[in-house]
Structures are given as C-alpha cells and as structure tokens.
Amino acid sequence: MPDPNDVLIRPVQPSDEAAIVDICYETRSVDIAEEGKYAFALRWALPYLRDDPQFCFVAVIGEQVIGYIVGTPDTKQQVLNFERNILPEMQTLIDGSHPFANQFLNGGKLDPAVTELLDDYPAHLHINMTSDCRGLGVGARLIKELEHQLISHNVTGIHLGVNKQNMAAVRFYQHQGYDLREGEADDFANPWMMTKTLG
Ligand SMILES: CC(C)(COP(=O)(O)OP(=O)(O)OC[C@H]1O[C@@H](n2cnc3c(N)ncnc32)[C@H](O)[C@@H]1OP(=O)(O)O)[C@@H](O)C(=O)NCCC(=O)NCCS
Numbered sequence: 001m002p003d004p005n006d007v008l009i010r011p012v013q014p015s016d017e018a019a020i021v022d023i024c025y026e027t028r029s030v031d032i033a034e035e036g037k038y039a040f041a042l043r044w045a046l047p048y049l050r051d052d053p054q055f056c057f058v059a060v061i062g063e064q065v066i067g068y069i070v071g072t073p074d075t076k077q078q079v080l081n082f083e084r085n086i087l088p089e090m091q092t093l094i095d096g097s098h099p100f101a102n103q104f105l106n107g108g109k110l111d112p113a114v115t116e117l118l119d120d121y122p123a124h125l126h127i128n129m130t131s132d133c134r135g136l137g138v139g140a141r142l143i144k145e146l147e148h149q150l151i152s153h154n155v156t157g158i159h160l161g162v163n164k165q166n167m168a169a170v171r172f173y174q175h176q177g178y179d180l181r182e183g184e185a186d187d188f189a190n191p192w193m194m195t196k197t198l199g
Pocket residue numbers: 027127128129130133134135136137138139140141161162163166167168169171172175176
C-alpha cells in the first residue's frame with residue numbers, strides 16, 4: 001500500500017496524457033474492448049487536457065501517475081469545443097454500430113438534465129484513481145485542488161454525473177460535500193447528477 005505522504009498533487013503536463021488514457025480506461029464501469037481505449041479517453045478525459053489544462057491535476061508518486069482529476073469551469077463552452085475539435089476525430093474511431101456509439105459521440109450535446117443545472121453549477125469534473133491507490137485520501141486532495149482552482153477563477157458551482165451502480169463514488173462525493181439530486185438514472189447513458197456550491 002503506497003504511503004500517502006509520498007503522493008504529490010501537481011498540474012497536468014502534456015507528458016501525462018498516456019498515463020491518463022490508461023487510467024481512464026482501467027477505471028471504466030462499462031464493458032468496452034481494449035481497441036476502444038483511446039476513444040474512451042477521448043470522450044471522458046482528453047478534451048479537458050486540451051482545452052482546460054489549468055483545471056486538470058494528477059496525483060503522482062515520483063514519476064508514476066496514480067490518479068487524475070479533469071474539469072472545466074464552463075460546461076457549455078466545453079461541449080461546443082467537443083463538437084468542433086473532438087467529434088471529427090471521434091467519428092473516425094467510432095461508428096454508429098458500436099454498442100456505446102451514442103455515449104462516445106454525444107459529447108457535443110447537452111443533456112436536458114445537465115442544462116438545467118448550468119446557471120448554478122457551470123463547472124464539471126471527472127476523477128479516477130488506480131485501484132491500488134484508493135482510500136488513501138488522494139481523491140479528496142485532487143477534488144480540493146480543482147475546487148480551489150475554480151474558486152480562484154470565480155466559479156461558484158460544479159456538477160458531475162455518476163453511474164447509479166457506483167455507490168462507492170456517490171458516498172465519496174457526498175463526503176466531499178456534493179448533493180445527490182433526485183431524478184431518473186440508468187447505468188451509463190443517464191447518470192445521477194450531483195452538485196456542490198463553491199466558495
Ligand atoms: C471515487 C474515487 C475517486 C475516490 O478517491 P479515493 O482516493 O479512493 O478516496 P479518498 O481516499 O480520498 O476518500 C476521501 C474520503 O471519502 C471517504 N470515502 C471514500 N470512499 C468512500 C465510500 N465508498 N464510502 C464512504 N466514504 C468514502 C473516505 O473515507 C475519506 O474520508 P475522510 O476524508 O474522512 O478520511 C476513487 O475511489 C476511484 O477512482 N474509484 C474508481 C473510479 C470512479 O468510480 N471514479 C468516479 C466516477 S464518477
């Protein structure tokens with residue numbers, strides 16, 4: 001078990017991208033074949049590194065990345081950026097016959113359940129720790145680092161989506177002050193929403 005005192009939280013660097021692709025895929029909650037690894041990260045992690053790197057942080061032990069948080073202060077803008085900059089590449093990787101095609105390709109669309117949150121909670125995040133480095137308080141440190149950065153940019157609220165079956169993550173987020181919102185949800189396409197007022 002790693003010693004939490006050996007873990008450093010630092011801003012993301014371009015050279016972290018490969019490790020983030022690996023962790024993003026390893027921590028997935030859906031059955032996606034390995035050939036979809038890069039596309040999976042292109043949907044859920046890489047757009048943030050490219051567009052909002054100042055809102056992305058990694059946890060490292062020495063040179064090894066053991067977890068990350070990626071976020072955006074402005075979900076509306078991030079969705080527009082996805083449509084413009086990511087979707088063309090995604091369409092070369094994923095066609096309509098892929099079992100999760102909608103989820104890969106819909107990064108340029110805002111779900112109504114998200115749209116109604118954006119006035120109060122414009123930011124959002126994704127966080128993942130490698131399995132052998134969980135429960136050490138590092139996820140909490142990552143989330144605080146992002147929240148601190150958002151607050152220093154005058155962002156007053158953040159939301160996130162979590163799969164209904166991922167109750168461990170729900171409890172983790174509640175522990176960090178996030179409220180679980182009422183609403184319908186299913187496993188992947190339609191997650192539960194959680195929100196937190198910042199500052
Ligand atoms: C969810 C996740 C990011 C949490 O990170 P972590 O480093 O394991 O969590 P931490 O050790 O920082 O936990 C922080 C606090 O939350 C609490 N917590 C964590 N998991 C919990 C759980 N399942 N139930 C209740 N409390 C929990 C811890 O007890 C700790 O409390 P403390 O601050 O009083 O000590 C990490 O476990 C993970 O990557 N899981 C798999 C991928 C995933 O589900 N990502 C989120 C997708 S929406």
